[in-house]
Amino acid sequence: MAKSSEVVQIGGFGSTLRRDAWWAEIVPVVVLLGTFGIYATFRAFEGKFYAWGPYLSPFYSPLIDPEHHWWRFSPALLVLAGPLGFRATCYYYRKAYYRAFFLDPPACAVGEAGKRRYRGETSFPFILQNLHRWFFYVAIVFLAFLWRDAIHSFFFKDGLGVGVGSLVLTANIVLLTLYTLSCHSLRHLAGGKLDCFSCTSFGPARHTTWRCLSRLNGRHMLYAWMSLISVGAADLYVRMVSSGLLKDIRLL
Numbered sequence: 706m707a708k709s710s711e712v713v714q715i716g717g718f719g720s721t722l723r724r725d726a727w728w729a730e731i732v733p734v735v736v737l738l739g740t741f742g743i744y745a746t747f748r749a750f751e752g753k754f755y756a757w758g759p760y761l762s763p764f765y766s767p768l769i770d771p772e773h774h775w776w777r778f779s780p781a782l783l784v785l786a787g788p789l790g791f792r793a794t795c796y797y798y799r800k801a802y803y804r805a806f807f808l809d810p811p812a813c814a815v816g817e818a819g820k821r822r823y824r825g826e827t828s829f830p831f832i833l834q835n836l837h838r839w840f841f842y843v844a845i846v847f848l849a850f851l852w853r854d855a856i857h858s859f860f861f862k863d864g865l866g867v868g869v870g871s872l873v874l875t876a877n878i879v880l881l882t883l884y885t886l887s888c889h890s891l892r893h894l895a896g897g898k899l900d901c902f903s904c905t906s907f908g909p910a911r912h913t914t915w916r917c918l919s920r921l922n923g924r925h926m927l928y929a930w931m932s933l934i935s936v937g938a939a940d941l942y943v944r945m946v947s948s949g950l951l952k953d954i955r956l957l
């Protein structure tokens with residue numbers, strides 16, 4: 706009988722009794738996450754075309770030392786760790802990239818490469834994934850800055866107005882907020898480790914909060930992808946306008 710720490714596997718890598726196209730699930734993850742990773746890395750190091758008029762790219766927010774008084778590299782590198790850490794340790798993304806990039810396993814009931822001891826996320830470096838609950842608090846701080854940027858995007862030099870960029874940045878922060886509020890860690894904060902809501906202080910309020918967060922949590926995967934696309938699109942829009950490739954359209 707196999708020890709509980711060993712992977713029990715019949716056949717080699719990719720062997721399965723599944724008849725469906727199990728690989729179809731990992732292809733979009735590779736394409737989307739791979740494209741975003743390459744683009745975000747390029748933009749983080751580029752260090753220019755991150756602001757135009759009242760618009761600021763979400764990759765560079767909050768903007769620290771743009772005049773390069775004490776930091777000679779791209780300002781994005783000073784703030785990258787917060788949002789990157791939050792997404793990289795997200796429960797949903799972990800499942801997605803373990804399957805799509807590590808092929809470990811590539812899908813449910815599909816053979817992985819080799820037979821080895823299974824330690825899950827109990828040893829280095831994967832034990833660091835437990836930092837997610839702390840990255841959640843960091844993400845809340847970033848959300849506050851991005852809401853400030855979205856509101857600021859309506860304040861043009863000649864007064865209050867609405868540009869396409871204002872709408873792009875606002876849509877982005879709404880999606881990022883939905884992604885953050887649907888986080889598993891927040892749902893656990895509201896109602897985890899509880900057998901009885903009415904036995905605790907603020908029980909009814911906590912129960913209502915937990916139910917609302919649970920509803921959002923059910924769509925976490927959707928918000929994860931939508932907000933990933935929106936943050937990349939918002940940065941791309943600001944970059945194009947800032948570099949002169951595109952003219953921002955003023956709607957109001």
Ligand code: FES
Pocket residue numbers: 791795796797798837884885887888889890925
């Ligand atoms: Fe995905 Fe927390 S679980 S953001």
